[in-house]
Amino acid sequence: MRLFRLFGLSLVVWGSAATVWAQSKIIKIDGSSTVYPLTEAVAEEFKIVRPEINVTVGISGTGGGFKKFCRGEIDIQDASRPISKAEMEACRAASVKYVELPVAFDAITIVVSPKNDWVDKLTVAELKKIWEPAARGQIKKWNQIRPEWPDASLKLFGAGADSGTFDYFTEAIVGKSRASRPDYTPSEDDNTTVIGVGSDKYALGYLPYAYYESNKKRLKAVAVDNGKKAVLPSMESIQGGSYSPLSRPIFIYVSEQALTRPEVREFAEFYLKSVGELAAQVKYVALPKKAYDLALERLKKEQMGTVFGGESQAGVKIEELLKKEAKL
Amino acid sequence: MDRVDHIVRRSRFFDAFFAVVGGLILVAVLIVLFVLIGDLFYRGFDRINWQFLTSFPSRFAERAGILSALVGSILVLIVTAVCSIPLGIAAGLYLEEYAPKNRLTALIEINISNLASVPSIIYGLMALGLFVYKLNLGQSILAAGLTLGLLVLPIVIVTTREAIRSVPQHIREAAFAVGATKWQVVRDHVLPYSSGGIMTGVIIALSRAIGETAPLVTIGALTFISFLPSPPLTPEPPFISFKWLMDPFAVLPIQMFNWISRPQEGFHVNAAAVGVVILIITLGMNAAAILIRWRFRRRIKW
Numbered sequence: 001m002r003l004f005r006l007f008g009l010s011l012v013v014w015g016s017a018a019t020v021w022a023q024s025k026i027i028k029i030d031g032s033s034t035v036y037p038l039t040e041a042v043a044e045e046f047k048i049v050r051p052e053i054n055v056t057v058g059i060s061g062t063g064g065g066f067k068k069f070c071r072g073e074i075d076i077q078d079a080s081r082p083i084s085k086a087e088m089e090a091c092r093a094a095s096v097k098y099v100e101l102p103v104a105f106d107a108i109t110i111v112v113s114p115k116n117d118w119v120d121k122l123t124v125a126e127l128k129k130i131w132e133p134a135a136r137g138q139i140k141k142w143n144q145i146r147p148e149w150p151d152a153s154l155k156l157f158g159a160g161a162d163s164g165t166f167d168y169f170t171e172a173i174v175g176k177s178r179a180s181r182p183d184y185t186p187s188e189d190d191n192t193t194v195i196g197v198g199s200d201k202y203a204l205g206y207l208p209y210a211y212y213e214s215n216k217k218r219l220k221a222v223a224v225d226n227g228k229k230a231v232l233p234s235m236e237s238i239q240g241g242s243y244s245p246l247s248r249p250i251f252i253y254v255s256e257q258a259l260t261r262p263e264v265r266e267f268a269e270f271y272l273k274s275v276g277e278l279a280a281q282v283k284y285v286a287l288p289k290k291a292y293d294l295a296l297e298r299l300k301k302e303q304m305g306t307v308f309g310g311e312s313q314a315g316v317k318i319e320e321l322l323k324k325e326a327k328l
Numbered sequence: 329m330d331r332v333d334h335i336v337r338r339s340r341f342f343d344a345f346f347a348v349v350g351g352l353i354l355v356a357v358l359i360v361l362f363v364l365i366g367d368l369f370y371r372g373f374d375r376i377n378w379q380f381l382t383s384f385p386s387r388f389a390e391r392a393g394i395l396s397a398l399v400g401s402i403l404v405l406i407v408t409a410v411c412s413i414p415l416g417i418a419a420g421l422y423l424e425e426y427a428p429k430n431r432l433t434a435l436i437e438i439n440i441s442n443l444a445s446v447p448s449i450i451y452g453l454m455a456l457g458l459f460v461y462k463l464n465l466g467q468s469i470l471a472a473g474l475t476l477g478l479l480v481l482p483i484v485i486v487t488t489r490e491a492i493r494s495v496p497q498h499i500r501e502a503a504f505a506v507g508a509t510k511w512q513v514v515r516d517h518v519l520p521y522s523s524g525g526i527m528t529g530v531i532i533a534l535s536r537a538i539g540e541t542a543p544l545v546t547i548g549a550l551t552f553i554s555f556l557p558s559p560p561l562t563p564e565p566p567f568i569s570f571k572w573l574m575d576p577f578a579v580l581p582i583q584m585f586n587w588i589s590r591p592q593e594g595f596h597v598n599a600a601a602v603g604v605v606i607l608i609i610t611l612g613m614n615a616a617a618i619l620i621r622w623r624f625r626r627r628i629k630w
Contacts, residue, residue: 026576030548037590040552041387047554056576057552058467059586068548189589191596214591282387283591 027258027267030058031065031078034106034164034208035250037282039078042271045278049270053263062164063087066253070096075258076268079251080106080164085310097256097304101268101295102318103275105285107209107238107247108169110222111193115201118142118149121223121230124245127173130156130204136181142202150202156184157193157205165190165208172245194218209233209247210283238285241317249287249318256304265299272296287318294322365607372600380601384554385583389594392587394602396553400469400577401538401609403557407473407573408480408537413530415477416484420526423485424492425514444482451479452543460547467548469557470573475543480533487529491522524624531617535610541581550578551586580606 029039036059043055060068062079069077070091082100083091091098110127112119126145129135142149159165161178166186171177187193190207197205198218212221212233223230226244237243252271258264272292279286287295307324383393419440427433455475465471495518503513557575561567580602587599 028576033589036551036586037387040385043552043554044384044386047384054555055552056550058548058550060548190591191589194591208591211591214593278387 025053025263027053027055027076027264028058028074029055029076029078029252030060030068030074032062032080032164032250033059034062034080035078035103035252037210038104038250038275038279038284039076039252039271041278041282042267042275045274046267046270050263050266053267055267061162066090069098069253069255070094072096072255072257075255075261075264077253077255079253081167081248082251082308083253083306083310088306088310098253098306099256099259099268099299099302099304100306101252101254101272101299102249102287102291102322103252103271103295104250104279104287105209105238105247105318106165106168106250107233107243107285108165108172108206109209109212109233109246110204110206110224111197111212111219112204112222113197113199113201114218114220116220119204119222121225123225123230124173124227127224128175130154131158131170131180132174133179133181136183139181152202155196155200155203156181157196157203157207158184158186159190159193159206160186160188162188165206168248169206169246172248209238209285213283235280235285239288247285249321254299256302259302268299269296272299291318291322294319298322368600368603368607371597372602372604375597375601376604380598381605385552385578389587389590389592389598392595392598394580394583394605396556397578397580397583397602398605399556400549400553401580403469403572404472404476404544404577404579405534405538407470408476409530409534411474411477412481412484412533416481416530416533417488417526419481420485420488420492421514421519424489425510425518440482440485444486447542448479448540449542449546451475452546454478455543456547466574467550467576468574469577471547472544472549472577472579473573475547476537476540479540479543480537483533483536484530487532488522488526491525491529492518494525495521521628524621527620527624528617531613531620535613538609538613539581539606541579541585544579544582549582550576551582553578 029043036057039057043057046053046055057078058065062081065074065077065079066083066087067090068074070087071094077098083098110122122145130139130145139145140153141151142154143151145154158180159169161180166180167177170180174180185192185196187196190211193205193207194211194215195218197203198215204222212219221233223232224243224246225231229242231237231243233243233246238247241247252268254264254268259268272295276286276289276292307321380393381398382395383391384396386392423433423437423440427436452475455471455478459465459471459474460467465474499517499521500513503517508516553576557572557577558569560569560572562569584599584602584606587595587602590596
C-alpha cells in the first residue's frame with residue numbers, strides 16, 4: 001500500500017516536473033509571411049533533431065511581428081525587411097535588444113505571359129516609367145514603353161499594399177517606398193498574379209521569385225537591366241548579386257533575452273547551418289556560404305543591433321552588409 | 329363576365345411568372361454553389377487520407393497534414409460551446425419569460441440584435457485587448473474560445489428566444505392554471521418543447537464559429553505548430569487537466585489560408601482538402617441539428 005502511494009507520488013512529481021519542463025521549452029516565432037516557408041522548413045527539421053523542443057510559428061506580417069517582438073512576446077522575429085526606425089525606437093523603449101541575422105534572399109521577378117514574344121528585357125528606368133505614381137492613367141499601352149512594341153493595352157498585376165514585396169518593389173524601382181501607381185490589379189495572394197499574367201498575352205506583373213520558380217510553365221521572366229547588364233533572375237544571379245536591384249536579403253531577429261535560453265541559441269545556430277540547404281527546397285535562394293559563416297559569428301559574439309540604421313537599402317552586397325558595425 | 333375572366337387570367341399569369349422567375353433564381357444559385365463545392369471536392373477529396381489527418385504541417389505538400397489545426401479547431405470549439413451555450417440559453421430564457429417589458433429590456437434587445445451583425449474582426453480586436461492583454465490569457469485556446477463564444481452568443485440568444493416564442497401561450501396558461509410556479513412551467517414545458525429549436529440554433533452558431541478566421545488571426549493563432557496541446561486526461565490524480573486551455577494553437581481556416589497562398593501547386597490541393605474537411609464538419613453539424621429537431625418534434629404531443 002505504501003509502495004503504491006510512493007509510486008503515485010513519484011508519478012505526480014514526474015508529471016508536474018515534465019509539464020514544467022515541457023512548458024519552458026517553447027520557442028515562439030512570428031512575423032513575415034515571406035520568411036514563413038523558410039522558418040517552417042527549419043522548424044520541421046529541428047523537430048526531428050530535438051523532438052522535445054516545441055517551436056511555434058505565426059504569421060503576423062513583418063510589422064505586426066515587430067510589435068510583438070519589441071513587447072517581448074516572441075523569441076524570434078521573421079522579417080522580410082530590416083527593422084525600421086520606429087521599430088528600433090519601440091524596442092529600445094522596452095529595452096529589447098536583438099541580433100540581426102540574414103537567412104536567405106528574396107527576389108522580385110518581373111513576369112509576362114509565355115505568349116509575349118516582344119519583351120526581351122526591361123530597364124529600371126522603363127519599369128519606373130510603368131510603375132511610378134505619375135503613370136496613373138497615362139501609361140496604358142505597350143508601345144508607350146518602346147515604340148516598336150504592340151499597340152495593345154498594358155494590363156498590370158502586382159503585390160497588395162500590405163505586403164513587404166510591395167514596399168521593396170516600389171523602393172527599388174520608383175525610388176520611394178510605397179509610391180506606386182494605383183491603377184493595377186493588386187493581390188495579397190500572389191497566386192492571383194500568376195493566374196492573371198499567365199492567361200493574358202498583354203499582361204505584366206511582379207511577384208516573389210518563389211512563385212515564378214514554382215510556375216515556370218505558366219510564366220516568362222523578364223531580364224532586368226540595371227544599367228550594367230540585363231540579368232534574368234536565377235539562383236545564381238540572385239546569389240551572386242548581379243540580379244540587382246530587385247533582390248534583397250530577408251532576416252530573422254533573435255532577442256537577447258531569448259538567447260539566454262540554450263534551446264533558442266541552439267535553434268538559431270541550427271537555422272543558420274541548415275537554411276542554406278533547405279532554401280532551395282522551398283524555392284528560395286540561399287545566401288553565399290560566407291554570409292552564413294559571418295552571420296554565425298555575429299550570433300556567437302552576440303553582436304546586438306542592425307546594420308541598416310532603420311532604412312532598407314536596395315542593391316547592397318550581403319557580405320559587405322555583414323561586415324558593417326551593428327547599431328541598436 | 330369577360331372582365332372577371334381577364335383579371336383572373338392576368339393574375340394567374342403573374343403567379344406563374346413569379347414562380348418561374350423564383351425557380352430560375354434558385355436554380356442559378358444552387359448551380360453556383362454546387363460548382364464551387366464540386367470543384368473543392370474534385371481537387372481536394374483525394375488528398376484526404378489518414379496521413380493528412382494525422383500529420384503536422386510540413387514544407388513538403390505531400391507530407392503535410394492538419395493534425396494540429398484539426399485538434400486546435402475542435403478544442404476551441406469546445407471552449408466556445410461551454411461558454412456560449414449556457415449563457416446564451418439563460419439570457420434568451422430570461423428575456424423571453426422573466427424580463428419585464430420596459431425600456432431597459434427593449435434597449436438590451438436592440439443591442440443583442442445589433443451585436444449579431446457586428447463584423448467578426450471587431451470581436452477579434454476587442455478580444456486582443458481584453459482577453460490576451462488585460463486578462464493576460466495570452467495567445468491561448470481559452471482566449472480563442474472565449475472570443476468565438478462572444479461572437480456566437482447573440483446568435484444563440486436570438487434563436488433561443490425564437491424557439492421559446494414558438495411554444496403556444498395556452499400551454500403556459502394551462503400549466504399556471506393547475507398551480508405550477510413560473511420555474512416549473514419553464515422547466516417542464518417551455519424548455520422541453522423549445523429545446524429542438526434551441527439545439528438547432530446552437531449548432532448553427534457553432535458551425536459559424538468553426539469557419540471564423542479573422543478574430544483568431546487578430547488574437548494570434550499560429551500557422552506552424554508541431555505538437556499537440558497537453559492532454560485533458562492525465563495518468564496521475566486529479567486525472568483531469570486544464571492546462572490545454574492555455575496552450576498555443578492553430579485552426580483549420582488559417583491553415584487553409586496559409587496553404588492557398590503558397591506558390592507550390594501541391595499546397596493548393598492541400599488547401600482544397602482542408603476546405604472539404606471544414607465543409608464535412610459543418611455539414612455534419614447541420615445534419616445533427618436537423619436530426620435533433622426532428623426527434624424532438626416527434627416526441628412532442630400537445
